[in-house]
Structure formats: structure tokens, C-alpha cells
Amino acid sequence: MESLYRTASNFGDWLGAQSLIYFPVVSVLILAAIILGAVPVLVLAERRGAAWIQRRSGPNRVGPFGLFQTVADAIKLIFKEANLPKRAHLFLFLLAPALAVIPPFVALAVIPLGGDVLFGPNAYPFQGVNLSVGLLFFLAISSLHVYSVLTAGWASNNKFSLMGGLRSSSQMISYEIVIGMAIVSLVITYGTLDLREIVYLQQSTSGALPAWGVFKQPVVFVLLWICSFAETNRLPFDLPEGESELVAGYHTEYSGLTFALFMMGEYVAMLAASAFLSTLFLGGFNIPFITEAELLKFFLDMNIEQTAASIMTVACQFAALAAKIGFFMWVFIWVRWSLPRFRYDQLMSLGWKVLLPISVMNVIGTMLYSYFAAGGAA
């Protein structure tokens, strides 16, 4: 055990000496590896979860408990011919799958994944990029996701695809307005756009409960949760690819690797939405009732060198964040196999006539509350 600590400490020294400036690069690479590793697990969880909900066995033949089923699926998709329709707009047709994957990855970069890693006097946040406007940046980049669906629908030169693309864009625009209004009241509550600062604001406890955003703004939490289903095109809002009406919607013409990219984009977008919700409402990487300083002190008291102790702290915090993300991911799967699809007019009236008025009322309520809570002075 002693030698293990020494190895860790030497490793820390080496990192501290060699690659301080490369830390952002390292954290981005770790982030990309985590996302790429998580997607196959999620696909398998979805299939096994669906089977469990429907009282089937699900994929259980490839490897123990069907663990390698996604690997087999991936190999099949990679070696399958990607069909290019003759009258499709080739450039946009091939651009669309790339646009489906890139924005969720970039959006995930601003999510704080853990506390500070300490190298001597320097502290490095475990996060892809620490932006002062992370909250807005996440919304901006995830709003670009709609382009993939739109261009895929149009470039396929297929009526079903076009209908799917148009449906998707009007759906996303409608629900983005709700998201924007909901975020306004959240920003008033937190008083910052910095996601890292928001996480640290939720570190303390208020009474018996942790000071999480879900207890401060429960209405916004429900609104954003509903909207995240619409933004990721998941059931009950998967109108763009409703198979009973539109074959497969915008990705009807896609096959092989191009289809795999769309599927991967959907799962990464779900991951991003879950991480966003966890960060804003469930305290992000905070472990309930334990602050980062307490956890670090716990490891330091075990005679662990500072850098190694901070890395262990960050690992614990990341595990907490992963558990929260896992919860939201499971609800995504659970809802998909529990609720039927909305009709298109129901979807629109839910967005415009129910969610939007609620979010506007909530903004007004939050403004009045913060005005009077501050003593009525501007």
C-alpha cells in the first residue's frame, strides 16, 4: 500500500513538473474518452432496460449478459455500406451526421466534472473548459444540434425525411423558447452564468436537505426536464422519426456508419442533457453533506500526498456526478418504454400553451421574490 502511494505521489510530481500547461488538453482527452466509452454502455442499457420493462430477455447471447452486443452492433454498422441516394445533395447529406455528433461533445466540455486537482500551489479544475458564461455556452452549442436533423431531412431528397426535419426544427425552436425563459429565472436565483460557481453554490446544506437547485427552483427543474426530452428527440417527443408516420423520419436514407453517427449523437446529446440537469439542479459533482474541503482533508489525513489526495477527491466527485447522470439516463429509457408518442398538435400546444406560460409566470414570480428578498431596493 505504501509503495502504491509513493508511485501515485511520484506520478503527481512528474505530472506537476512535466505537463502543467497540458492539463486542459489532458482533461479534454479524458472527457472524450469517458463519453466514447459511455455510449456503448448506454446503448446496451437501453436495450436491456427495454427488455426488462417489456418482460423480455433482450440481447443476452454475445458475451456474458450480452455485454458485447454493442461491440457486435458497432462492427456491423462500420462494415455496412453507407448508402448514398442518387439525387441527394451529397455535401449536406454527409455533413448532417457530423453535425449530429459534434455539438453535444462540445457542449459537454463546459460541464464541471470534479473539483480542483492540486499541483503544489496551482489548482486545476477538472473540466474541459472553464468558461465564465458556461450556462449560455451550453445552450448555444446544443441549439446547433437542430441543424443536423434539418440538413439530413432536406439533403436526403425524400418527402418523409423532409417532413421529419421540418417537424424537428419547429419542435426544437418551440421548446428552446421555454428553455430560455426557464433559464432566466434560474440565473436570477444563482446570480451567475458560471457553471462551476453554480456547482459550488450548491455545496452547502440548508436544514436537512443539501442546497440543491431542485429545492430552490422546482418548477424550472420540471420544465427543463420535459424540454430535454423534446430537445433530444426522445419519446414521447420523437415526432421527427415517428416510424408509424414517417418511416424513420430524417434518417430514413442513412445506413451504416452515417446512421451510427446519428445514433451516437442522440446518446451523447442525452448524456449532455443529463449532465446539464445534474449540474444545475442536483448539485453537480457535489457529494451530499460532504464538502470538497472535508473530503480532501479526509484523504490528506490518511497521509496521502497532496496531488494524489486531490485526484482521489476529484474521482469521488466524478463518481457522484456519474451516479446523478445515470439516474437521468435511466429515466430517459424508462419514459421511452412507458409513454406513447404525442400527436403533433398536442406537442405544439403543450409547448406553447402550457409550458411557456408556466415558465413566464415563474420568471415573474422569481423576480418579485428576489426583489422583496433583497429588501425591496433596486
Added chain:
Amino acid sequence: MIEPTILQYILGTLILSTAILTVLGKNPVMSAMSLMGTLFLTGLLYFTVGAHFVGTVQILIYAGAICVLLIFIVMLLDLKPHNVRIPGRKPVYLFAGGISALFATGLVISTLPALGTNGMLDSGVIAANNLVEDAQSAKAISLTLLSKYMLPFQVTALLLLAAVMGVVVIGQKNKLTDSEGKGS
């Protein structure tokens, strides 16, 4: 002295080329996509000078919202290249082009005082850069917007409201034909 980095040169080239594609492209959807590219890359250019808030808002509003609507409309109309009439060389187009070129030149000239000797940015621009680099840039911008520029802000809001009402009026069906259509 701020000297543009290689990244900024690359971004600038890309912005100009997508802008040219927007104007010269024969396919309306490709033009709209190029416009989206121009606006998005401009947002990235703001990021390279440290104006994170302005860059984010640029992407959020222009690339994320306005261009989606634009492309949505273009796709809904389903304009094929052969359906679009390319205007000929009429005097009125030359006139319009001349006016636009004049305004564009004026805009460029009006920013020239910001450039010091050797085409480098002078201290005023650097100070402005430092201001946006400030972590509180969102706060600083909103405070300025809601105090110093309150009147233009409100006037813009009024203008947008008028535009929305205009759209409602234009989009309204003729009441006579509407009631006939219901057949009650």
C-alpha cells in the same frame, strides 16, 4: 499591440469564403447554410479575442435561432435551383449594389481610427478587449445596456413588437372568406 494569430487569419479566411458562398451560391439551402457558417465562425472569432459572452450570444442568437428559422423557411418553400430566377443586370440592381458598397466602405473607414500605425490595434481597442476579457463581462455589458443605452434598447423592443404585430396582420386570413369556409 495585438497581432492577429494564425487561428484568427484562418477564421477570417473561412468567414469571408462562407460569406462569398452565401451571395454567389445558386442553391438557396446552401446559401442559408453558408450564412449560418459565417455567423457561427464570427462567434468563434469573438472567442479568440476573449469576448466569451459576446461570442456565446452571437452563436446562441444568430447561428442557433435566426438561421434555423431562415433555413426552415427556405426548406419549407423547397426552392430548387432551377426555380430561382437569377436577376439580370438592370440599372436598379446596380444602384442597389452601389449603395450597399458605399455603406460597406463607410463602415470600414469608420473603424479605421481604431487602427493605429502598422495596422495594429491601438490602446483603446486593447482596453476594450480587456474589458470583455473580464470575468464579469456579462454583468458589465448588461449594466451598460440597461443604463447608458436604455433608450435604444427600449426602442428596439418597440420595433420588434411592431414587426410581430405586422406579421400577425399580414398572416391573418380574410375574415369574409374565413367565415365562408366554415360553412356555418
